[in-house]
Amino acid sequence: MTEQELIHRTEQYVRKTLKDSESGHNWFHIERVWKNAKQIGQQENVNMLVVQLAALLHDIADSKFYHGDETIGPKMARSFLEKQKTDTSIIDHVIKIMENISFRSGYEKLSFLSTELQVVQDADRLDAIGAIGIARAFHFGGYKNREIYDPAIPPDLNMTKEAYKKSTSPTINHFYEKLLLLKDKMNTITGKRIAEERHIFMETYLQQFFAEWNGEA
Numbered sequence: 001m002t003e004q005e006l007i008h009r010t011e012q013y014v015r016k017t018l019k020d021s022e023s024g025h026n027w028f029h030i031e032r033v034w035k036n037a038k039q040i041g042q043q044e045n046v047n048m049l050v051v052q053l054a055a056l057l058h059d060i061a062d063s064k065f066y067h068g069d070e071t072i073g074p075k076m077a078r079s080f081l082e083k084q085k086t087d088t089s090i091i092d093h094v095i096k097i098m099e100n101i102s103f104r105s106g107y108e109k110l111s112f113l114s115t116e117l118q119v120v121q122d123a124d125r126l127d128a129i130g131a132i133g134i135a136r137a138f139h140f141g142g143y144k145n146r147e148i149y150d151p152a153i154p155p156d157l158n159m160t161k162e163a164y165k166k167s168t169s170p171t172i173n174h175f176y177e178k179l180l181l182l183k184d185k186m187n188t189i190t191g192k193r194i195a196e197e198r199h200i201f202m203e204t205y206l207q208q209f210f211a212e213w214n215g216e217a
Contacts (some may be wrong), residue, residue: 024136054097065104122191130198141171
């Protein structure tokens, strides 16, 4: 099997698996991350097969929808790739990326690091900020029946990993607890450049949001 055939099979597998997923974490999210990863990866010295497979599989079973279980996605990905007779070293690298990609992993010392991880991590983080990031945040907040904003509930900037996973705070708080922090967590030059532009857009949005909330606009 050629690399392109493997990528195509992976794409079809992910499309089918996520066809009924919440729209912030469905195939279109994967497709955007995949595009971001290819754009960033072209500027880095990386194994593009690993980058593309990890981008395609990174949210095959997001733990948010599996009671916080972070092992299901990597298990599904490994099983799929083994059935495609993928080289063991490729599989292991993809799985390690999946296990270390999330924002929550920032609360702990990473057990693995590679340039491929940095590329896919940046690609995923880019989809959490900017115009699409704002849309995804409010969509997920509605999905979880969370308040849009409550002035009586301030953002918690010192959450542990477990507290972050269990948080039910208003969606606006999520900007301060995660989204506005991502710009400074980017790994690559390309990722940082794109993140800077999207970060500014979010700041402008929040200025307008609070002006309208306070009757000033």
